Amino acid sequence: MSKAILYDATVCIDCKLCERACAERNMLPYGDNVAAEETISAHKLTFVMAKGDKFMRRLCMNCQDPTCASVCPVGALRKTDLGPVTYDETRCIGCRYCMLACPFGVPKYEWGKVLPRVRKCDMCADRLAAGRPTACAEACPTGATKFGERDELIAEAKDRIAKAPNQYVNHVYGLQEVGGTSVLLLSSVPFDLFGLHTPTEPLPILTYRVLSRLPDIVSLGGVLLGGVWWITHRRAEVAAAEAKERPTGKQNEEDGNK
Amino acid sequence: MRLPKFTFWKTIMVIVLLAGAYATLLRFTRGLGASTNLSDRFPWGLWIGFDVMCGVMLAAGGFTLTAAVYIFNLERFRPIVRPTVLTAFLGYCLVVAALLFDLGRPYRIWHPLVMWNPHSVMFEVAWCVTLYTTVLALEFTPIIFERLRLEKALRIQHAIVIPLVILGVLLSTLHQSSLGSLYLIVPEKLHPLWYSPLLPVFFFISAICVGLAMTIFESYMSSKAFGKQLELPLLISLGRVLVVALAVYTVLRFEDLYNRGALKYLRHPGYETDLFLLEVTIGLLLPIAMLMNRKIRESTGGLYLSSVLVVLGFITNRLNVAVTGMEASAGIRYFPKWTELAITGSMIVGGFVVFTLAAKYLPIFPEAQASAARSRIGITSVTPATRVDLTFSQARKA
Numbered sequence: 189m190s191k192a193i194l195y196d197a198t199v200c201i202d203c204k205l206c207e208r209a210c211a212e213r214n215m216l217p218y219g220d221n222v223a224a225e226e227t228i229s230a231h232k233l234t235f236v237m238a239k240g241d242k243f244m245r246r247l248c249m250n251c252q253d254p255t256c257a258s259v260c261p262v263g264a265l266r267k268t269d270l271g272p273v274t275y276d277e278t279r280c281i282g283c284r285y286c287m288l289a290c291p292f293g294v295p296k297y298e299w300g301k302v303l304p305r306v307r308k309c310d311m312c313a314d315r316l317a318a319g320r321p322t323a324c325a326e327a328c329p330t331g332a333t334k335f336g337e338r339d340e341l342i343a344e345a346k347d348r349i350a351k352a353p354n355q356y357v358n359h360v361y362g363l364q365e366v367g368g369t370s371v372l373l374l375s376s377v378p379f380d381l382f383g384l385h386t387p388t389e390p391l392p393i394l395t396y397r398v399l400s401r402l403p404d405i406v407s408l409g410g411v412l413l414g415g416v417w418w419i420t421h422r423r424a425e426v427a428a429a430e431a432k433e434r435p436t437g438k439q440n441e442e443d444g445n446k
Numbered sequence: 447m448r449l450p451k452f453t454f455w456k457t458i459m460v461i462v463l464l465a466g467a468y469a470t471l472l473r474f475t476r477g478l479g480a481s482t483n484l485s486d487r488f489p490w491g492l493w494i495g496f497d498v499m500c501g502v503m504l505a506a507g508g509f510t511l512t513a514a515v516y517i518f519n520l521e522r523f524r525p526i527v528r529p530t531v532l533t534a535f536l537g538y539c540l541v542v543a544a545l546l547f548d549l550g551r552p553y554r555i556w557h558p559l560v561m562w563n564p565h566s567v568m569f570e571v572a573w574c575v576t577l578y579t580t581v582l583a584l585e586f587t588p589i590i591f592e593r594l595r596l597e598k599a600l601r602i603q604h605a606i607v608i609p610l611v612i613l614g615v616l617l618s619t620l621h622q623s624s625l626g627s628l629y630l631i632v633p634e635k636l637h638p639l640w641y642s643p644l645l646p647v648f649f650f651i652s653a654i655c656v657g658l659a660m661t662i663f664e665s666y667m668s669s670k671a672f673g674k675q676l677e678l679p680l681l682i683s684l685g686r687v688l689v690v691a692l693a694v695y696t697v698l699r700f701e702d703l704y705n706r707g708a709l710k711y712l713r714h715p716g717y718e719t720d721l722f723l724l725e726v727t728i729g730l731l732l733p734i735a736m737l738m739n740r741k742i743r744e745s746t747g748g749l750y751l752s753s754v755l756v757v758l759g760f761i762t763n764r765l766n767v768a769v770t771g772m773e774a775s776a777g778i779r780y781f782p783k784w785t786e787l788a789i790t791g792s793m794i795v796g797g798f799v800v801f802t803l804a805a806k807y808l809p810i811f812p813e814a815q816a817s818a819a820r821s822r823i824g825i826t827s828v829t830p831a832t833r834v835d836l837t838f839s840q841a842r843k844a
Contacts, residue, residue, distance in 0.1 A: 229486065259631055261568035262554075262561040281557050282550020284489040285568045288772075289631045296486045297550065299479025304550045386634065394630045395567050398623075398646055402570065406616055413517050413612045420519035 190370065191271040191316055192338035193247075193325060194345055197375040198355055200243040200332035202236050209327035210234045210247075213312060230296040230307040234324060237382055242375070244382040245333065247324070248273065248294045248309035249362060250370035251390075256286035256295055256308075258392035264306075265295075271338065271370040272311035280306060291366055291386045311370060338370060345372055364388045459795045466792025469785035473547055483783045488772070492782035495768030497544030497790055499625055500761050501537050502575075503649075506657030507664070508534025508582060509618035516611040522680060528589060528810045529668060530661050535582040536800055540793045541575060547789055567627045574621030581614040589808050622653035629767060637771035638708040639722045644698070645767075651695045652760050658688040659733075659756035666750045672805060678746065685749050689737035692756065696730045721762065721770045729759015 204223055211218035216231050228235055234247035254273045257265040264279035265286055286295045286306060298304035312322040320326075325335035334341065345360045361373035367390030379385065473481040484491050507530040514520045515527050546552040558572035584603070591600045626649030629636050642648065662681050703709050712719055733752040742748030773779055782790075804810060 255631060258563075258565045259568060260563055261558040261566045261572055263563040264561075279554075279557060279561050280551065281554040282552075283548075283568055284550070285566070285628070287486065287489040288635075291634060293487075297478075297489065299485065300477060301479075302475065302477045304477065304479075391631055391633070392565060394633065394643075395627055396565055398627045398630065399565065399567065399570060402620060405620065409616050409619060410612060413513070413615055414608075417517045417519075417608055417612070420517070424519055424521075 190252075190269070190338045191311070192336065192341050192370045192372055193311065193322060194334045194336070194341040194372045195245045195374070196332050196334070196345075196348065197243050197245075197373070199330045200236065200245070201330055202238055202243050203329060204236055205327045205329060206245065206324035206333055207232065207235055209323040210309070213315075213323035228294065228296060230298045230305075233307060233309040239377075239381055242377050242381070244373070244375060244379075244384070245324075246382075247371060248311070249292055249365075250309075250311045251366055252368040252370065253366065253390035253392055255289045255291060255366065255391045258395070259285045259289040261285070268313060270313070270316050272313035272316060273308075273370075274310050274313045275306055275308060277305045282306075289391070291391060292384075338372075341372055345374055348374065366390050459799075462788065462791040462795050465784075465788035466795075469788040469792075470547075472785055473789065478550060481783065481785045483780060483786065485778070487776045487778050488780045490768060490772075491780055492769075492786045492790055493544050493548040495765050496761070497793060498541050498548070499764040499768055501541040501544065502622065502625060503653050503656050503760060503764060504660055504757070505534035505537030505541075506618065506622060506653035507660045508537075508585075508657070509615050510654055510657035511661060512585065512611045513615045516608060517615065523684075525677060525811075526661055526665055526680065529664055529805070530657075531582060531585050532589075532801065532804055532810055533660065533664060535579070535586050536797050538575065538579040538582060540797055542579065543793060543796075544790075567624050567631070570624050571621050571628070574617050574624065578614060578617040578621065581610055581617060584610055585614065589810065593808050618653070619650060623647065623650040625649050626767075632772075632775075635772055635775040636767065637711075637718050637774060638706065639703070639711050639718055640767050640771040642702050642706060644702050648695070648699060648702075651691065651698070652763065655688060655691045655695060655756055656760045658684050658691065659753035662688070662749055662753040663757060666746065666753075668805065668811065671802070672811060678744075681749055682744055685737050685743050685752070688753070688756065689734055689743075692730055692734050692737075696726075696734065699726075699730075718770060718774065721766050725759055725762040725766055727759075728755050729763060733759070 207223060208218050210216075210233050211222070211231075214233060216222075216233075222232055225232055226235065226237065228246055234245060237244045237246055250267075250271055250273045252267070254265065254267050257263075257267050257273060260280075261283060262279045262281055264276045265273060266276070267273050282297075282304060284295075284297060284306075287293075287297060295306045295308045297306055312320075312324075315322060321335035322333075325333045328334075334344075336344075342360065342363060345363075349356045349358055349360070355376055357375050357378055359379070361375070361379050361384060362369035362371055365386045365388060367388075373379065373384070375382075469481065478484060482491060482493075511523060511527050511530045515523050542555075545555060549555060558569050559576065563569050585607075588600055588603050591603065623646035626645035626647075629641065629645055630643065633641055662684055665677065665681055700709075712722070733755045736742045736748060736752040736755075739748075742752070769780055
């Protein structure tokens with residue numbers, strides 16, 4: 189079964205303990221200066237965005253049909269059965285197509301390093317494999333970040349909205365966005381406010397529609413070009429043969445005259 | 447007074463190469479962050495937008511001309527096949543060189559060949575660039591074999607030339623278009639003036655346009671540089687094909703803008719609109735108007751100028767897709783750092799130098815073949831007039 193994270197912004201108190209736990213798990217430094225940084229980056233894989241007294245966690249959404257994994261030429265990014273989208277740094281060539289393609293702007297690069305890596309939240313894939321929750325969910329003191337089965341969390345999210353329709357925007361973000369994500373969000377204000385607006389269709393189909401035609405282009409194109417060559421070449425051969433015949437014909441006549 | 451001009455250009459080239467060498471040092475000792483203006487918000491810059499996207503586009507003459515001569519049997523274009531194949535080969539070498547700078551881990555450039563992800567456009571581009579560079583190298587080998595008088599190797603090459611050309615045309619079609627497909631995945635990020643489901647088609651047709659324009663441009667430049675006679679009637683017919691290709695592209699492009707309801711963006715004055723209009727004016731409208739005019743089309747200067755406009759226009763187009771169109775969604779403006787410019791500049795200079803050397807020492811141009819024949823029959827010095835005669839008499843003999 190696929191795991192997921194449910195983040196309920198109405199319960200969040202902006203204590204940033206999820207940020208700290210995430211940094212510790214990923215062996216990244218965390219102090220007041222990092223806490224003050226208002227963006228995710230190669231050294232801060234999640235952060236709590238504050239718009240007035242409204243909060244929103246930003247982290248990798250670990251999409252069901254991840255754009256990053258579809259564009260990666262070497263398959264360094266992969267969707268695992270448990271839910272996390274993982275990154276294998278030994279494969280990565282550093283083309284940064286994942287950064288360009290991700291609709292959430294999640295993958296970040298270690299620009300300062302000579303041999304850089306892409307960094308992003310991988311939903312604590314190793315902890316999940318060991319049957320443990322993500323570090324952020326474990327650290328959350330209010331239950332704003334909750335870890336569990338995706339199906340169960342979706343049901344719970346819908347239930348929370350149904351029980352208190354005035355407290356929530358009637359939308360479970362991540363249920364359908366880009367084909368669904370393993371991080372589900374609830375909010376009392378529109379998600380647009382936090383820059384979260386993505387199409388509901390999965391993006392990989394956009395390129396796959398073209399890529400899946402390649403075998404046709406190659407086989408049809410090959411036959412077509414070969415055919416054109418055969419016709420034009422034949423035409424030239426015939427012309428050359430005719431040109432050869434004519435002077436010899438004349439010569440024969442001349443010979444006959446003699 | 448030709449000497450000062452010569453040293454002036456030489457000095458510029460040396461300065462660019464020195465700056466490029468220092469920039470290379472910075473790139474590989476300090477990393478991408480210190481040596482470029484790239485960032486998390488703008489991960490692809492000049493090296494992808496110009497070196498890779500334009501490099502591949504400018505090399506399109508290779509597949510256009512080989513297809514015309516070998517497949518469609520348009521024999522009269524044969525004299526300009528070699529210089530175009532050479533340019534294409536150099537173009538691809540430079541693309542690969544640029545990738546070695548741009549990739550975060552350049553020593554893993556071979557990974558896509560063994561670690562497959564057929565769902566990735568980048569994977570397809572990697573394979574096509576590798577295969578097509580190999581095909582171009584093979585298409586180029588007879589020139590070296592001839593120089594070294596390797597008759598047997600020449601015969602083998604001759605036997606496989608048609609499959610090779612067909613493979614080359616297919617590979618070019620695939621990845622000229624797939625450079626456009628790369629951007630299909632960013633419908634929310636690329637400005638609607640450029641984002642279209644037809645991006646791969648636009649990239650392919652424009653590659654043909656640029657291939658033709660570059661062939662005219664190169665023929666003109668090499669006629670200047672090597673005192674070689676310009677095959678004007680040949681170039682005029684290329685100009686005719688070019689204007690048709692441009693017209694097809696223009697109609698398709700504007701139809702697409704209309705169908706997607708994107709024409710309304712042209713009414714918003716702004717940075718994107720200005721650059722779109724620049725691209726369309728210099729790359730499409732001006733050259734079409736010029737080439738439609740018989741007097742301009744049939745003059746050396748007019749042909750040359752319109753082909754330069756086409757090339758510049760489509761360079762603008764590629765930079766618009768890769769840079770201009772992505773800036774609004776990134777929320778920042780990108781302008782390359784001096785290091786990025788120096789490395790790109792060095793690549794261009796390097797390309798020029800190699801082309802000049804190859805043109806000097808290898809039988810690239812028909813005249814060069816004539817002079818090789820001359821040296822065999824013992825003529826040491828000829829005037830340009832006899833040189834032309836010699837070519838003609840050879841042609842007649844053949």
